[in-house]
Amino acid sequence: MALPRIALFARYPTPGAAKTRLIPALGDVGAAALHRKLVELTVAAARKSGLPFEVRVTGGTAAAFADWLGADVPLVPQGEGDLGARLARVAAPMLLIGSDCPDLTPTHLIAAAEALKTSAAVLGPAGDGGYWLLGLAQALPGCFQAMPWGTETVAAETRSRLAAEGITAAELETLHDCDRPEDLARWPWLTR
Known part of the structure; x- marks a missing residue:
């Protein structure tokens, strides 16, 4: 199997349009600044992994993203x-x-890519019931249709849909997302 490609989904950090659930705690500009920092950290992790990657973009022009993240x-x-x-x-x-x-x-x-060598799927569960990573060796569009995105049942529903295809996902460690105001206390350095 070819190396899996990391597809990082990112919105342009426009105030009022990025990390909207954090706006009550940080304001429009603060939430956008936090989002900018998180995307930059994630791009840096993807680069350092040595795996092929791409950023799947929305909310800004290609030129704006290239100016922000780099033309490469x-x-x-x-x-x-x-x-x-x-x-x-x-x-x-x-x-x-x-x-x-x-x-x-x-x-x-890298651990996720390694897991895909022996498993058809790999899941990185998030502490809120979602996931921070889903890896698939083959396309499974049914995994994504009518999913209750943004809820605490996303990871469980994904496991169920994979099981319906005869797949048991390899599981990575549980990590936590920064989505809501109460999450900010876990990473005080993010808002400095």
Whole structure:
């Protein structure tokens, strides 16, 4: 199997449009600044992993993303549809990640790629019931259709859908997302 490609899903850090659930705690500009920092940390982890990667972008022009992240970062428009439709467009083998997980390291990404050598899927569960990574050796669009995104049941529902395909995902360690105001206390350095 070819090396999986990391597909990092990222929104441009426009105040008022990025990390909206954190706006009550940080304000429009603060939430956008935090989002900018999280995306930059995640791109750095992807680079350091040595795995092929691309940033799936929305909310800004290609030029704005290139100015921000660097002209050498491969950019792919996310396209239309809900998150499930956008995830389903990534070619397998894939490692799907967002930019919500400050503790993500290159080692986590390498471990996920290693797991895909012997498993059809790999899941990095998040402490809130979602996931910080989903890796698939082959395309499984049914994994993403009508998913209750943003809820505490996403990881469990994903496991169930994989099981319906006869797949048991390899599981990585549980990490935590930074999505809500109460999450900020876990990483005080993020808002400095």
